Amino acid sequence: MSAQFPVVRPRRLRRAPALRRMVAETRLAPADLVLPMFVKEDAGEPQPVQSMPGVFQHTRDSLRKAAHEAAEAGVGGIILFGIPAVKDGAGSGADDPDGIVQLALRDLASDLGSGPDAATVLMTDLCLDEYTDHGHCGVLTPAGEIDNDATLERYASIALAQAEAGAAVVGPSGMMDGQVGAIRTALDGAGHTDVAILAYSVKYASAYYGPFREAAECAPQFGDRSTHQQDPANAEESLREVLLDIDEGADMVMVKPAGAYLDIVRRVRDTVRVPVAAYQVSGEYAMVEAAAERGWIDRDRTIMESLTSIRRAGADMVLTYWATEAARRLS
Numbered sequence: 001m002s003a004q005f006p007v008v009r010p011r012r013l014r015r016a017p018a019l020r021r022m023v024a025e026t027r028l029a030p031a032d033l034v035l036p037m038f039v040k041e042d043a044g045e046p047q048p049v050q051s052m053p054g055v056f057q058h059t060r061d062s063l064r065k066a067a068h069e070a071a072e073a074g075v076g077g078i079i080l081f082g083i084p085a086v087k088d089g090a091g092s093g094a095d096d097p098d099g100i101v102q103l104a105l106r107d108l109a110s111d112l113g114s115g116p117d118a119a120t121v122l123m124t125d126l127c128l129d130e131y132t133d134h135g136h137c138g139v140l141t142p143a144g145e146i147d148n149d150a151t152l153e154r155y156a157s158i159a160l161a162q163a164e165a166g167a168a169v170v171g172p173s174g175m176m177d178g179q180v181g182a183i184r185t186a187l188d189g190a191g192h193t194d195v196a197i198l199a200y201s202v203k204y205a206s207a208y209y210g211p212f213r214e215a216a217e218c219a220p221q222f223g224d225r226s227t228h229q230q231d232p233a234n235a236e237e238s239l240r241e242v243l244l245d246i247d248e249g250a251d252m253v254m255v256k257p258a259g260a261y262l263d264i265v266r267r268v269r270d271t272v273r274v275p276v277a278a279y280q281v282s283g284e285y286a287m288v289e290a291a292a293e294r295g296w297i298d299r300d301r302t303i304m305e306s307l308t309s310i311r312r313a314g315a316d317m318v319l320t321y322w323a324t325e326a327a328r329r330l331s
């Protein structure tokens with residue numbers, strides 16, 4: 001027993017909901033949440049993702065509806081992932097002006113506004129894995145390895161296509177060296193100086209991405225991503241990556257996944273002077289949904305606790321598939 005007891009009693013401030021609310025250190029608001037959304041080319045109907053109950057591969061129409069609901073709930077932003085009808089070695093659908101993400105961006109920009117009048121921030125994932133027939137995040141050398149520098153040219157071109165279609169923020173997620181600089185140069189060269197970059201600076205080679213690969217139909221056909229994504233054993237490397245990306249022009253940086261990497265979120269928040277996002281990924285979502293379905297966990301409380309914890313660790317924004325639902329609960 002502390003010598004200060006019985007004078008000092010921490011429980012005094014936990015006695016009533018109003019007291020707890022007043023002294024809460026971490027607040028979660030709808031504007032902190034970003035909703036990742038999938039849109040599939042030539043989909044007749046929205047397709048449920050089996051391993052992510054409640055998540056859909058949208059049609060253009062169902063995307064508009066769901067994006068409208070998200071904006072109405074006050075979510076801070078939407079980040080789009082496209083699933084093209086046809087894939088090839090170069091991932092041509094990614095920078096086609098009529099590629100699925102570009103079409104969806106134009107729809108959403110006209111519905112929700114883009115620029116100063118926007119109801120929510122329109123963002124894009126900028127990568128090739130959804131678009132290549134081999135499922136890798138870049139183009140390949142004849143030997144079947146990812147060609148880092150050739151991939152940068154593809155990313156630059158994708159950034160332009162996305163910016164021209166109305167993206168306010170592009171999110172390069174392929175973990176190629178030099179990607180942020182290549183994209184910034186391309187955007188600026190084309191006059192898109194106002195388009196911001198949310199760099200997936202810290203991206204671990206994670207088993208928690210499993211369900212996403214069903215959702216985005218992008219499992220690598222051979223090999224894995226551990227030659228470009230980071231080793232979960234490393235932390236210093238993450239600080240190096242964020243500092244490099246900021247140097248190359250990143251406006252915001254991201255840590256991914258979130259839940260198993262809260263120490264990294266905290267260290268990044270303490271290191272950089274730009275907004276920090278954390279991505280609560282598909283596996284984090286699926287685990288909670290699956291346990292809740294079995295009645296093993298209180299779903300709603302677990303969702304809000306996980307989001308609060310990611311904020312407490314230092315994330316300014318959280319990308320989460322529960323964004324609309326959580327935003328509604330918060331407002």
Ligand code: PBG
Pocket residue numbers: 125126127128129130173174208209210211212213225280281282283
């Ligand atoms: C790559 C990308 C991935 C995710 C987001 N962007 C997959 C990967 O790197 O394998 C995973 C997101 C999630 O699991 O929710 N375009």
